[in-house]
Amino acid sequence: xxxxxxxxxxxxxxxxxxxxxxxxxxxxxxxxxxxxxxxxxxxxxxxxxxxxxxxxxxxxxxxxxxxxxxxxxxxxxxxxxxxxxxxxxxxxxxxxxxxxxxxxxxxxxxxxxxxxxxxxxxxxxxxxxxxxxxxxxxxxxxxxxxxxxxxxxxxxxxxxxxxxxxxxxxxxxxxxxxxxxxxxxxxxxxxxxxxxxxxxxxxxxxxxxxxxxxxxxxxxxxxxxxxxxxxxxxxxxxxxxxxxxxxxxxxxxxxxxxxxxxxxxxxxxxxxxxxxxxxxxxxxxxxxxxxxxxxxxxxxxxxxxxxxxxxxxxxxxxx
Amino acid sequence: xxxxxxxxxxxxxxxxxxxxxxxxxxxxxxxxxxxxxxxxxxxxxxxxxxxxxxxxxxxxxxxxxxxxxxxxxxxxxxxxxxxxxxxxxxxxxxxxxxxxxxxxxxxxxxxxxxxxxxxxxxxxxxxxxxxxxxxxxxxxxxxxxxxxxxxxxxxxxxxxxxxxxxxxxxxxxxxxxxxxxxxxxxxxxxxxxxxxxxxxxxxxxxxxxxxxxxxxxxxxxxxxxxxxxxxxxxxxxxxxxxxxxxxxxxxxxxxxxxxxxxxxxxxxxxxxxxxxxxxxxxxxxxxxxxxxxxxxxxxxxxxxxxxxxxxxxxxxxxxxxxxxxxxxxxxxxxxxxxxxxxxxxxxx
Numbered sequence: 038x039x040x041x042x043x044x045x046x047x048x049x050x051x052x053x054x055x056x057x058x059x060x061x062x063x064x065x066x067x068x069x070x071x072x073x074x075x076x077x078x079x080x081x082x083x084x085x086x087x088x089x090x091x092x093x094x095x096x097x098x099x100x101x102x103x104x105x106x107x108x109x110x111x112x113x114x115x116x117x118x119x120x121x122x123x124x125x126x127x128x129x130x131x132x133x134x135x136x137x138x139x140x141x142x143x144x145x146x147x148x149x150x151x152x153x154x155x156x157x158x159x160x161x162x163x164x165x166x167x168x169x170x171x172x173x174x175x176x177x178x179x180x181x182x183x184x185x186x187x188x189x190x191x192x193x194x195x196x197x198x199x200x201x202x203x204x205x206x207x208x209x210x211x212x213x214x215x216x217x218x219x220x221x222x223x224x225x226x227x228x229x230x231x232x233x234x235x236x237x238x239x240x241x242x243x244x245x246x247x248x249x250x251x252x253x254x255x256x257x258x259x260x261x262x263x264x265x266x267x268x269x270x271x272x273x274x275x276x277x278x279x280x281x282x283x284x285x286x287x288x289x290x291x292x293x294x295x296x297x298x299x300x301x302x303x304x305x306x307x308x309x310x311x312x313x314x315x316x317x318x319x320x321x322x323x324x325x326x327x328x329x330x331x332x333x334x335x336x337x338x339x340x341x342x343x344x345x346x347x348x349x350x351x352x353x354x355x356x
Numbered sequence: 357x358x359x360x361x362x363x364x365x366x367x368x369x370x371x372x373x374x375x376x377x378x379x380x381x382x383x384x385x386x387x388x389x390x391x392x393x394x395x396x397x398x399x400x401x402x403x404x405x406x407x408x409x410x411x412x413x414x415x416x417x418x419x420x421x422x423x424x425x426x427x428x429x430x431x432x433x434x435x436x437x438x439x440x441x442x443x444x445x446x447x448x449x450x451x452x453x454x455x456x457x458x459x460x461x462x463x464x465x466x467x468x469x470x471x472x473x474x475x476x477x478x479x480x481x482x483x484x485x486x487x488x489x490x491x492x493x494x495x496x497x498x499x500x501x502x503x504x505x506x507x508x509x510x511x512x513x514x515x516x517x518x519x520x521x522x523x524x525x526x527x528x529x530x531x532x533x534x535x536x537x538x539x540x541x542x543x544x545x546x547x548x549x550x551x552x553x554x555x556x557x558x559x560x561x562x563x564x565x566x567x568x569x570x571x572x573x574x575x576x577x578x579x580x581x582x583x584x585x586x587x588x589x590x591x592x593x594x595x596x597x598x599x600x601x602x603x604x605x606x607x608x609x610x611x612x613x614x615x616x617x618x619x620x621x622x623x624x625x626x627x628x629x630x631x632x633x634x635x636x637x638x639x640x641x642x643x644x645x646x647x648x649x650x651x652x653x654x655x656x657x658x659x660x661x662x663x664x665x666x667x668x669x670x671x672x673x674x675x676x677x678x679x680x681x682x683x684x685x686x687x688x689x690x691x692x693x694x695x696x697x698x699x700x701x702x703x704x
Contacts, residue, residue, distance in 0.1 A: 074493075076435075076493070076497070122683070125687075126683060126686060126687045130687040130689045130690040131689045132683075132686035132687045132688075132689070133686055135433055135435070135493055136633070136637060136682065136685075136686040137683065137686050137687070139435070139630060139633055139682065140679050140680075140682040140683040140686060141679075142630075143630065143634075143675060143678060143679035143682060144676060144679035144680065144683065146672075146675060147672045147673075147674075147675030147676035147678075147679050148672075148676055150670070150672040150675075151381075151385075151670045151672040151673055151675075151676060154670035154672065155385050155670065267624075268623055268624055271623065271624045272501055272624075275497055275498075275500075275501065276501075278494075278497070279494075279497075279498060282494060318509060318513075320505050320506060320508075320509035323505040324501070324502045324505045324506060327498035327499070327501045327502045328498070328502060330494070330498050331480075331484070331490075331494075331495050331498050331499070334484070334488070334490040334491070334494060334495065335484055335488045335490055336488060343491070
């Protein structure tokens with residue numbers, strides 16, 4: 038197997054696995070930048086995956102090839118609604134944000150599996166017929182060398198994810214909204230003094246994480262798993278959380294980390310069919326994202342610091 | 357209303373709210389709510405077999421709850437109980453399979469191995485928190501998945517030859533009790549309940565009766581004041597995580613030596629560690645509260661398995677109720693506001 042062929046297998050698989058992580062990690066970035074820890078990313082992905090699959094199964098006949106994209110929008114809305122629970126608890130009712138996030142995760146799994154049994158009468162949905170499928174991107178895939186590696190046999194969702202990351206970077210670092218979002222995450226009292234509505238900005242942050250987490254789950258379900266059951270989302274959300282931290286709470290950093298984790302995941306799956314890698318136990322690849330994140334946090338490869346006010350409810354008048 | 361009263365009322369109101377929302381959900385989805393709750397009750401306490409199974413479920417819940425609560429007393433959030441539990445489970449089974457010893461040595465050794473493994477797995481976040489000020493929540497989450505993949509790997513390569521489950525542990529390392537089993541119509545109830553109760557007493561003793569416990573709590577309340585008073589904050593943080601990990605590892609031993617008697621490759625988490633957060637939270641981190649909360653959640657979990665059989669209600673309903681209880685306890689500010697409003701109306 039030549040080097041070119043190996044790249045042609047690895048790059049598209051990496052991007053496939055990275056896409057859900059990128060969306061969700063961006064969601065986490067918005068939430069944490071506004072000062073709300075979101076351990077509930079996993080639960081938001083579960084909701085997104087469930088909604089996308091159910092919508093896809095129900096409307097595939099009427100919507101045809103557009104089904105996965107419309108399902109993705111619905112998954113996004115479901116994510117927003119579900120994240121509102123986390124927002125109300127952690128912002129308005131000053132709940133411990135970590136505990137509320139844990140509750141979101143437990144609740145998402147309970148609710149979706151309950152509904153799957155209610156709707157389909159069994160523990161797992163059928164396999165969807167209209168999923169995101171492999172495509173060659175027009176024009177770009179004709180570029181010599183780069184085309185076959187990056188733009189052939191790939192998925193649109195991966196590129197949408199990368200575009201989203203660039204947009205998120207622009208929004209967070211180049212717009213008034215982004216400046217306000219970051220300021221309530223770093224020093225809410227100062228922001229409040231300057232007339233910024235801390236509560237409102239934090240709601241935006243959490244709801245955006247719901248939207249992106251929902252999309253992340255929808256992408257995973259419709260491009261990778263193709264159905265929904267209890268094990269569909271198992272750790273993807275936490276890996277996205279890791280990507281956000283590894284990327285130092287920066288959208289492009291989070292994207293880079295998500296691609297890297299996607300690479301590790303894809304190697305753990307296809308590694309056995311590649312020369313050189315077939316003898317390495319895949320446990321190393323499976324734990325790599327988590328171990329690297331811990332090392333990143335300890336500062337051996339450049340310290341990662343969370344937004345200062347992250348995790349602290351803002352109470353007007355408290356110093 | 358006094359603060360003490362409120363602290364007792366909040367968990368009760370949270371449980372009631374959780375059950376009410378669960379009932380509404382059943383009614384909206386067209387299930388028979390009354391039949392559902394009767395099935396739940398029968399599934400938990402209906403006969404001695406179910407009672408035995410319920411107690412079996414309560415055992416790891418108590419220990420996981422203690423683990424979360426102990427760290428919480430020092431101001432640390434140990435989300436890693438799940439990972440420490442898995443590591444403890446593996447260590448206990450490993451010792452249980454690898455040695456041939458008389459029971460009086462073998463069983464304690466296997467239990468000790470689990471405790472040490474859990475302690476080690478919790479030492480990592482404790483050390484990183486103390487030394488590098490890394491948030492323990494993130495590290496413990498990452499270590500949960502690390503534990504899952506590594507234990508799966510060890511089970512496949514070291515404890516078996518490529519299969520998905522280890523051999524059963526030697527009889528001399530087992531917590532299983534023919535006596536308790538025959539009393540409860542051959543449920544899987546085992547001697548672990550004794551260990552769990554001892555652990556509750558130990559936690560109470562450490563926190564309430566020793567200087568060390570006083571220091572641990574002081575660090576949890578105010579690190580700077582503790583430091584100023586001459587306490588070693590770093591040492592206390594690490595110690596708190598390690599003790600928390602011991603409880604979590606013991607919870608793993610209960611599963612490995614008692615309930616199952618082997619270790620198998622897992623595709624996902626056991627959930628006991630996360631339910632431990634619910635137990636500790638509802639029990640307000642106090643030993644007695646944890647026992648009561650573990651009894652509640654253990655009964656709900658085991659009783660739920662009977663709901664699809666007897667009433668056709670999906671057992672996930674109970675997961676929803678548990679999640680809601682966590683949610684309502686966490687949002688206790690909302691309940692306090694509610695109590696205050698009701699009180700004010702009463703005065704007028």
